[in-house]
Amino acid sequence: MLQEVPKWFRKSTLRREMYKMLFETMNTGEERHGIPLPFLTLSTTRWLVRGKVLFNILVNWMELKAYFHCASIHGAQDVRYKARLLWEMFCDDSNYLYFVFSSPLVTEFERVNALFQSNNASPSSLLLELDIHYKSLHNRIYSEQGTLLPLNKTDFGAKFSMECNRLLSSKNMASRLESIQQRCQEMLVELVSQVKMRLPENRGLFDKLSKLSPHNVLTQLNRPKFNELPFPHLQESLELCEEQYRKILYHPWNNEEVFSSGIPEDPVNFWASIKKYEEGGRKPYEALARYALAALTTPVSNALVERIFSHVNAVKTKVRNRMKHKMLEAILRIRTTLIMSGKCCKDLIITESMLEKFNVGMYEHTRSQDCQSSKDDGLNALYE
Structure with a gap:
């Protein structure tokens, strides 16, 4: 669902317009008046986008459910099967509960992750934030003695509990709620384990x-x-x-x-x-x-290094694959300096010394030709 729903609207303006019309029809009041939230595309490299994709689908759940139901009936012949599969996923209350449970959880993880990607964050404040995050997760599923809490005492979140109580009246969901809660608890256990692994050993x-x-x-x-x-x-x-x-x-x-x-x-x-x-x-x-x-140069994360790799991929593309190492390093230095100083290339002030150096002597082939000519003069002198 996280992959296919954004993909459905990504390359079709007509589908986005049809969904916009349906959204405005279903939300005539002032509470949700306006254009619906955009559906961001899920990415494996952009760490801070998964929570937004979860949230956007969750808040548009009923509108998406109605849209894919209409698309499965009135859509083109080649897309009806896919639309019907997505509609059936939105009709499944289990998927809705998983979204309700995971959306605030992933959003909180992305907030902590964003702190570690900042450039000027204090190491002690980051450690405190990570420690608080770990303790809050730990207390949701473990007792003071460190034992795993039963399902009825596990903190799954207020909205998740409310939705479970609402769905208890359904005969099909009453027998499935325990397995859903079991899977959610297993996710919390894994999250606690992963955060604990990232707590630094040398906290002092x-x-x-x-x-x-x-x-x-x-x-x-x-x-x-x-x-x-x-x-x-x-x-x-x-x-x-x-x-x-x-x-x-x-x-x-x-x-x-x-x-x-x-x-x-x-x-x-x-x-x-x-x-x-x-x-x-x-x-x-x-x-x-x-x-x-x-x-203070002690690194607290590898976010800055990851950004350098992203800059390299953006600069040295397939079209510019013959770029030499010296030129690539110069471009990266300029970009990182502008980012760290908070400046833009349009604010660059050209000095007189820069203009003096901006001549034919700045190119490698000119200097190599000068060296070659001096060698030729030396060889000619030997035969005179």
Whole structure:
């Protein structure tokens, strides 16, 4: 259903228009007035789309059920069989219960997943979010002693329980509800197991990284000690970094130009500004800032690497398959720099030095010809 329903509407404008007319006919009130939600296409590589596909189908369940019933009767001869199969799936209350159960569950997973794909997320906050997510899932199916709860005490969700009570009057569903709940419980057990596998073993490392945040460094209450900071082997000079750590607390940073717009909450932006700060031609906190920035490069996910692979696939296509490694690297550097700095290519300011370098000497074949001509001159000199 997740694959076939979006595929049905993806390449046919006429089908989308027919569904729009049916939707407006069935929803004449103001509660759901307007154009129906779009049906996103399911993808195995786009991690944050599955929940949207589930939700869109669930909120349009009755309209889709009526649409495919009409399509199975009045549609073209070659699509009636497929439309009838989809209509029968929408008529099955078991499928509806599975959608009701899994939609909020998958949406919550995608929310946590999106946090780990952010560029400037705090490692400690991500660890806390993942830990809370694991505990909330665990308590839905396990008791305080760690034993699996019976089906009647398992937390399947309020809406799922309401729909089960509504369908109890049906003779066909009364005998199937237990098997449906059993499958839903097995899904929860598997989810708990998968999240537990992703909890980091060295939890103290991410807690120590939070000690480098501006809130902890510039506070006099419960300020971390210097020996509690992570990765001491990254410090260029232990004594120098320790002395700078003592003094940075008492510096009036609110009056400095590097923090004219306020002290940032992001640790990377904070320490980058500290590294640029100069006083009397010297940088009094450069060693400490270099250490903090090196420690904060600890990756919390591989989302950034995955994005680089996506950029490579978008740049080096089948049409541009002869692109050399140097050109590909240059394009990737430009794209990632623009993304990380929050800028757009249309805002690029061309400098005079750029224009001077924009000549025929920028091409590889020109430099190779110059080298070849110099070699030929040398050979000719030998025979003179």
